[in-house]
Amino acid sequence: MARAKARRRDARARMPLSAHLKEFRTRLILATLGVAVGAVAGWFFYTPVFEALQEPVIAAADRDGAAVSVNFAGIATALDMQIKxxxxxxxxxxxxxxxxQLWAFVGPGLKAGEKRYAFGFLGTAVPLFFAGVALAWWVYPRAVDILIGFTPELASNFLDAQLFISFAMRLVLVFGIAFVFPVVMVALTWARVVKARTWLKGWRWAVLLIFVASAVLTPTPDVVTMMFMAVPxxxxxxxxxxxxxxxxxxxAKKEARLAGQTGRDIES
Structure with missing residues (x-):
């Protein structure tokens, strides 16, 4: 039984390109279904989330006495916002x-004894994703406060609801996904898709891209907010x-030890 399972795992690890594409499609469909189920649950939490997103806007209006509000420009805008x-x-x-599902797609590239590292991958990736989301949620009100502060005196700032929500949601997703990428790097190295020395050789470009991406993706012009994303x-x-x-x-040490043991067995 154990040998049969091992053979199936090894055969899966040697799948041709077409089989890998089919596997990718299957995992993508399963991931999409999971997101859809989560979206149904999220539909019922729209009101408290939107109220939380509005708090910095309301606080800025109360503090500065300026005309600042979220503006629903179209008849279907409210529905579109709730869906987003x-x-x-x-x-x-x-x-x-x-x-x-991401791990399940990468997993076949690992040896049978390395499947247990799925727990390590998920146990690291999930907290990091939520840590990125939490950091984005912390940055968000400060970003809104800074950006609204550029409104001239005696001027009104009616925020387009579509752009407002896209701004907030992009911030959350970018921070969350960015914090998961290093775990994906480890998974690719573990699966021997990319060597660790390849990542190391490109560290200068990686740091440059991280700072550029942080400057572009963080919505405020200040350096502090960018550093909150780039340094971690x-x-x-x-x-x-x-x-x-x-x-x-x-x-490498393990393989050298096994090779030495195999050589001694052949000699004997």
């Missing part, structure tokens, strides 16, 4: 599920490289 918020909440709520990502990047190097060194 529900979908993003679905992505957040179902993060453990679609992260598992740089630390996570180098942490992922270190884990990958340690993994490759351990694997």
């Amino acid at each position: 918020v529900s979908l993003v909440l679905g992505v957040v709520v179902s993060a453990p599920w679609w992260l598992y 990502l740089c630390l996570l990047y180098f942490g992922a490289v270190g884990i990958g190097l340690l993994r490759e060194r351990t694997a």
